[in-house]
Amino acid sequence: DQQVKQNSPSLSVQEGRISILNCDYTNSMFDYFLWYKKYPAEGPTFLISISSIKDKNEDGRFTVFLNKSAKHLSLHIVPSQPGDSAVYFCAICSLNTGFQKLVFGTGTRLLVSP
Amino acid sequence: DTGVSQDPRHKITKRGQNVTFRCDPISEHNRLYWYRQTLGQGPEFLTYFQNEAQLEKSRLLSDRFSAERPKGSFSTLEIQRTEQGDSAMYLCASSLVLAGTSNTGELFFGEGSRLTVL
Numbered sequence: 027d028q029q030v031k032q033n034s035p036s037l038s039v040q041e042g043r044i045s046i047l048n049c050d051y052t053n054s055m056f057d058y059f060l061w062y063k064k065y066p067a068e069g070p071t072f073l074i075s076i077s078s079i080k081d082k083n084e085d086g087r088f089t090v091f092l093n094k095s096a097k098h099l100s101l102h103i104v105p106s107q108p109g110d111s112a113v114y115f116c117a118i119c120s121l122n123t124g125f126q127k128l129v130f131g132t133g134t135r136l137l138v139s140p
Numbered sequence: 141d142t143g144v145s146q147d148p149r150h151k152i153t154k155r156g157q158n159v160t161f162r163c164d165p166i167s168e169h170n171r172l173y174w175y176r177q178t179l180g181q182g183p184e185f186l187t188y189f190q191n192e193a194q195l196e197k198s199r200l201l202s203d204r205f206s207a208e209r210p211k212g213s214f215s216t217l218e219i220q221r222t223e224q225g226d227s228a229m230y231l232c233a234s235s236l237v238l239a240g241t242s243n244t245g246e247l248f249f250g251e252g253s254r255l256t257v258l
């Protein structure tokens with residue numbers, strides 16, 4: 027039973043445009059949400075996070091939106107750059123568990139073309 | 141380099157052999173995690189340590205797997221009698237979690253140890 031779903035395995039965007047990556051989760055007990063980026067042959071790198079008490083968190087070109095009623099979060103990258111090309115994973119956890127057990131989605135491969 | 145380091149980066153072994161991976165976390169981090177990633181999947185939680193104590197193990201961690209963090213610093217993950225299904229990327233991560241403070245939930249991952257079982 028997959029608790030975190032990223033239904034788009036890949037996304038292609040032109041440089042300068044907006045990239046929107048989506049993630050759905052099934053269990054409302056999870057209350058902390060993160061996005062990680064992974065380049066080939068490297069480990070995942072933390073990008074941005076949001077807790078369930080917020081519906082938006084912004085960090086430079088990256089914004090995460092959370093819709094708790096729909097159990098949906100999204101990552102917006104504006105403007106997209108070729109260096110953003112990577113696999114993006116959403117991850118969820120419960121504050122009660124102290125973050126030790128992140129549940130990851132299957133990832134979306136983003137390709138930003140010049 | 142003060143990030144999480146893992147060794148070896150690649151390991152090819154024959155079925156039935158034992159393998160051991162080592163992880164050196166960021167020095168001041170009190171938590172250390174092991175994850176496994178197979179092709180087309182996201183990382184899956186295996187186990188984690190708070191200092192030297194192993195506090196949780198996933199059901200994915202069969203009795204052929206054992207992890208240690210003897211002095212609360214580096215950790216080893218041993219797989220005995222490897223099977224082809226053990227082929228995966230084994231990721232180590234660390235974090236600093238302090239009680240009573242606001243934590244971001246950020247885990248710092250190493251580059252992983254790729255295991256291929258023939």
